[in-house]
Amino acid sequence: MSASIESQGSFMTEPLDLIRLSLNETVYVKLRDGRELTGRLHAYDSHCSMVLGDVEETVSSIDENDVSKVTTKTNKSDMLFVRGDSVILVSPCVPEKL
Amino acid sequence: MSFFGFDDKSTDIKDTKEYTFDDTYDGLGQQLQESGDDFNDETFGSFAVNDVGKDFEFGLSSSNATDVNNNYQQKPQSSSQAGMPSLQPIASLWGAADQAQKLGTNEVFDNNNFDHNNYDRSTFELNNSGHGNYDPTNGTGIPGKILSLEEVEAQLRAASLQQPQFQQPLLSMPGQFPPHQFQQFPPHMQFPPLSNPNEPNFQFPPQMMQPPFQQMGIPPMPMVVNQHSQSGQSISQNSNGPHAPQTPYQLEQPNRTPVKSLEEIRNQDLAMAAAEQDKAIRKSKKMSEISKYNNLMNHKDKDYVMRMQLAQFVTDDSYNEDFYYRVHTAIQSRHNPQQSQISNIDIAQAYVFQQRGNNRGNRYRGRNDSPLERLQQQVQRAVAYVKQHPKKNLFVFEGSLGNITTTSGKAPRQALKIKKPSEGIPSLTSGDNLSDLLTPTEKSSVSSPAFQLSPESNSSSNFNPPSSASRNIGNDKKGPLYSIEKVYSILLQLENTERTAPQSDPSSDEFKEWQDKMRSLLEELWDALQIMVPFDAVEGPSQVHPFIAMLSYNKGMKLIPRIFRHINKEQRLTILTMIVAHMSSLEVIRQGSYTTVENNEQSNDLPLRVREAIELFSQTVLPPLVHFISDTSYSIVVGLLGILMDRNDISYIATTKTGLAFLTVFISRAELISQEGNVTQSELELWNTTFDNLFRSLHGHLSSIFPSSNNIDDSYVWQFLASVALAAKLEHQRIMVDEVRDSIFGAMNEAKLLSPEHSHQKIANLNLFLNVMGLNATTTEISELKINE
């Protein structure tokens, strides 16, 4: 085991490492159906199922009649479990919106 | 057989002695399931217990049973007494034993929540009315409870309709009712259990069609009794015979129904109607409560969660893999120390027994069908199956996209096998190198969970942090994160190894092996801390030592107390020295100064994130360090203070809460040892020089060590000043008072405006410092301070 640690090759060995490094840190998660979460990552698994704490959820929905109209709603939650299959992306820091 | 008054000596039983009650009583009565009362009301209505129970009193004892038998005028009193022993085996033949056995395996019975006690009292009284003598065994004959309420009711109604025609012929000619009427019998007559479809529910053996006398008569009974004795008490065997249970059963039937009067039946009906209503109300109430959560999860979701939960069972080390739950319980137990010892098993038991509790199953704990045990068995079977049938996760053809894969919670479907560019050989990852040495079977057993739902990945080999060489490539923010994860991996292994210490004696090989493992893990841990990396080797713009950089993260700080448990004194001192020497690079110091606050914050306080970090630092990192300092020698304390001053800007560090905390600890510890007097003259001189240097660095900056806002708790500042004043000479004290005079008066003025409680606190903090110099302050007067001075 010691050997495998010392003999590591590339900087990042696999994508899920990025999520592991974000444990206990604030992450931004983009979900299907225009949902976004920002919260502290407590746990995750290989499906990207996650447990987040102090979460703020932003739900964006497009108006049926006017496509340019986007309404957003935010919810807060102390703790939530995100099922992996609804995850689109995870970022260690909140993206810079343009 | 003397049940109906016939002399049983006329039968061809070989030895009647054998059939006294005590001999033949097989103890089934003790196996009576008397639990499950809770939902009795729901099932029978509240009337059932109170009203119905009394009405059917006559069925309860053997003497009362004569009421019944009196209806048959030709039957002598003795029938009930004589009948008892011979009926004993009969009752068992009815499937009572069979039922008792079935209860062990058939979930229907457990989940029924039927109360067998009340069952006896209400429904079974109907039973007993006909043949109260063998009450005990009857209790175990529960099959009737499978019937739904509606069925019971329907049959009772039918029975009540039949009643008039029924009783009439019976009283006059007991044996002579038309066979078809038997079909209308109340539920308890439906003997062979419903769960056994092979046995017809209600079959009329040929005897039924025979003349009534023969029906009641002698021939069948001895036959049964014989069978009973010959089969050597093997009850279940008896009940398996299709006709054996039927024969005596049919004999009973005539006695049973006539017992009920029309009125009783009506009462029963009323009770049932009320019960049904009551049940409907309860049901709708329950449904409305449950339906709140309807459609919250679809079927797929439930399957998914179920799979995840089951996957957690199939683990060799639940401790590591259930990290999240562990932390949760740890936090819970902190709130509620009395319950700190809750284990997984307790929870499981609580859950399972809660279900069981509904039928007060505790009385029969000996039963081997407890849901917990069943659950355990199921899990064991599942685990055994998985172990016997190792997964073949992936059949991959190099470079192709189409793979045939099977997936599990821990190893989801992989679409493609990516070659690691860093490795020369294109088709092999490092893991494959390992698996090359193994047969396919071994490989699958080796295959470890890809990743658990926890930071406690089971081995650090699953996590490859970057080498120091490659760290320069990426952003240097990730370096410390990698280091932290690496340390956690090793630390968790270490803690796990520690838990699994062999119980054998310390000289055994097993123990030595364990010790070696611990030692090598400790070495690894120490290496992973990178504390011995020379500072010169640190690259990058931030110029922060890798160990100190780890402490920039909350999770890094949390490592310190856990690591301190394992390392020795020298290593602790090394860590402390490292922190002291690089104090200015600590995130909590760099961002924790109030002198920079005005520029970036309107609220005059540090950003929340920084405040939280400072709080965490003082809760996690400081305690083990302070504990170490309070235990260490004079020269080390003075030496550390020297290093702190040499390597850092004291005037800046003093403006941070964390920095002041360190200074306070060092000064008060050194002063305490000096006052104890166990120090040499040279040591004392060194301390005095060090303190003078320190004071010189602080001189002129003392007013800036206070928080930027009055709303912030400044007690730590007064504590620091008190410790300095304690060590200071008189002229030092004068300088101090001079420098912080404004703050002293400020604090007093402020205290006047505060509520008494806060005011008192504020003054108490102030007096921490003033008392050291023989002064005292109150909220009221500045003059008072002057008088004291």
Next chain:
Amino acid sequence: MSTQNNSTDKSTSLPTEQADEVTEVQKHTYDPSSFLSEISGKQVVVKITSGILYNGFLQTVDGYMNIVLENTQEIVNGEVKSKYREVFIRGNNVLYISAV
């Protein structure tokens, strides 16, 4: 992690001679896996099923098509909507990865 531990690679499950053959063939083929391992570190565009494009530097990709990109632009309908310093894209959403 999972790539290393759970896979049963073909060369070991086949008899040795065949395995050699396979390796021989590999040297001359250009397959998706070698493409993916080649483009790591380079600038790529990732399109996900919703049609959103991510333009960034590929850090890693695994067998599930999970991708980590650095310095990434999120492009919706041709417009750059947001920027990520680092982003993990869950593999099931990925339509394609193309080297720029």
